[in-house]
Amino acid sequence: MEKLSSMETDFSQWYQDVIFKSELVDLSPTKGCFVIRPYGYALWENIKNILDQKISLTGTENAYFPLLIPESFLKKEEKHIEGFSPELAVVTHAGGQELEEPLIVRPTSETMIYYMFARWIKSWRDLPLKINQWANVIRWEMRPRAFLRSIEFLWQEGHTAHITQEQAIQMAKIALDIYKDILENYLAIPVISGIKSESEKFAGAHCTYTLEGMMQNGKALQMCTSHVLNHSFSQSFDIKFQDEDGEVKSPYCSSWGMTTRVLGALIMVHGDQNGLIIPPKIAPIKAVIIPIYKNDDERDLVLSVANNLKEELCEKDFIVVIDRDENKTPGSKFFQWELKGVPVRIEIGPRDIEKKQAVLVSRIKSDIIQKKKFVTIDNIKKDLNQLLETIQNELFQKARGNLSSKWNQAYKLEDFGPILYEENGFYQAGWCCSKKCEHKLKGYRASIRCILDSKNNKTCFYCGQSSRNDVLIAKAY
């Protein structure tokens, strides 16, 4: 097994090495599309299950809408088609014939779903209407990267309609809160919430909320967004309801999504030179037992204890495996499971059994986690759970440390631009709200990731005119 490329000198190649060698994904014969292998898919399913439950608690119901959307539908909302047209995949032939109207493979489902909303919404009694879809979508990326920018990706898309704008805004905020909860408390990724600038917002949205994450190489990654759509789609698709007062009105809409892209973030936030590091709460395998023995007698003994241990530890969503491979040394097994980011390795040999103990080896070291810990077998369940909890917390703390260490206060672009260009990181500065100044960031390959609540800065980073809110500037994926 060759080593991974260096994170320090070639982060991008390190990322590729990790995702392919840990068997999260593989290249497919369809250019720009990736296969999500069982280990990667199990990770996605774990996140999906938690997110699905939280979405359902908001009274949102799952449904399924067609993959193929008539081309004319995307054109109904002018800004929407402007934003998406370079990314579309088009079905022109089907059933052995050329189609009368081309069909678009959905890049997102606003047009399809709001068309259906117009059929379903008649009265204020039908509102709010909250629908979620788990689906695959296609956006033709010119430079595809697995998880981050793949041509096909998996996601959920929530779409809701409300009587008032306030309710639509509230829904978009609730969705963002759910995403923040999942990212911080399950994926152990700290995020910054803010609002997208006009030029970065979703095509067709009135306002886009975003969660931005900070990778270990100092680049920002947009994690999840939620949009207040207001009347844009409800007017182009003629959604109308009779309100309690008898008047006919348009509902206010929201939409919001989380995608397989968060898996890319997970890798870039937590991974190290040995490979993946998966936060325990979402790890497909919580611990791997490595039996250590020198001869057949020892093997029988160790495997029988290992089996009992596995039986005791495994529960429905708590998977523990034994690596029984006879053709590998314990050392190469350690290497393999570290690469896969399994949070804890349990080593057990004849001497351990004699002493009624086992060794818990954490995937990470920190001030409060020793790498190796001897525990008594009788107490192992409790000790393992405690260690997993500590690892989960430490991963979040470490990621938070990385985020703050890369967060810079900045004033004038001519000063911080060249630094940003070389060193990455977040740069908090003032902004006058003009596109002209925003555009100057392109010279440093950077952009406004989000508009913050805070108002530390009085003047714009470029023109020096007065600033309303601070913005967070970074190079981003």
Added chain:
Amino acid sequence: MEKLSSMETDFSQWYQDVIFKSELVDLSPTKGCFVIRPYGYALWENIKNILDQKISLTGTENAYFPLLIPESFLKKEEKHIEGFSPELAVVTHAGGQELEEPLIVRPTSETMIYYMFARWIKSWRDLPLKINQWANVIRWEMRPRAFLRSIEFLWQEGHTAHITQEQAIQMAKIALDIYKDILENYLAIPVISGIKSESEKFAGAHCTYTLEGMMQNGKALQMCTSHVLNHSFSQSFDIKFQDEDGEVKSPYCSSWGMTTRVLGALIMVHGDQNGLIIPPKIAPIKAVIIPIYKNDDERDLVLSVANNLKEELCEKDFIVVIDRDENKTPGSKFFQWELKGVPVRIEIGPRDIEKKQAVLVSRIKSDIIQKKKFVTIDNIKKDLNQLLETIQNELFQKARGNLSSKWNQAYKLEDFGPILYEENGFYQAGWCCSKKCEHKLKGYRASIRCILDSKNNKTCFYCGQSSRNDVLIAKAY
């Protein structure tokens, strides 16, 4: 609310009425594609969750493969492309350009998955390899019908590779057993298992196993299939492994799938003139509480008791709802929930509360189920569970009764053909195994649904030559 069309005189229109009015599906703006609405999707999710668990117990792992497949891939297996080419949807343009090679929206994923298997399988140690995918697929149907023949449908597709043919056959049989278990013990649909004739088998398969169901109108419906693929795909995709004996060999493959089509079966097997009937084990809503009151005081009392009842009855996957709609009479609520096939309705009014009782009303009547039953509130959980269990069993018995009543022993096509043409049903007859005789069934719009194990008949239904196995003949969806 208008009535449903008559099942007796227009079964096909009755089916349409039921699926749309019960809000399982809706028409979409994409011709031949349907929206699966929340109620229909919840039903599919319930089936999916059970099936997913059972598949996982066979050591099969979920993964995800690209939606779009290079056209040349489908052409690699000659019979496969022959079978599928009239049904394909083709992406010719993407990212604003014409593609060098058109991409096919997957009609099934053998070609994609076996290409990947060739990358993953090197040694006998890599076998068996068992992968399952939950996905959407597209097959361009000329006469689409929701669930039964929709252009896009949802399914799982299992794909496995094995060292020996025996193992591949065993896997295909295990998959069929799982499907039979789900259909009979959860969907309460009795099925007949058999083997497809050469002309009805999967394009590219060595042998196709099938489960056939009998609808209330006497038409057969193919429920699920599993295929022994042998070397067809492993040779066209060059999958090779080094066996324990050092020799390089091709693995034997199997594939198998269950689709949203089973929802169509569910409706046509159990439904009645009042609408859907959903077997309790997979019902998204197990029971609906209808509060009955005449004035505000009564309403407050009844709703508070109803609330407590709901709290007591609801559990994670056991959903009970209260219909609080102030604008509907209890009668119109009864009608609505019967249409939706909720297994049990709980009626509760002030007089019931006085007597500490409630009324359980079953969606079906039978020899052992009275339509209405008074139960004490203290005991309601137990009584409700018992009633649900009885309903589940009775539905299966009733469907089994329908199946046997429509099962006919048949001899010569000239005799039973005209009857079959008029009356539908299964016709068990002998067959000489020739395509020529099989083809004669087309004159009666019928086909061989499957080859049975039994050998009751000595001669073929058409030519009179000697018969090997009996076949089941029917008109089918």
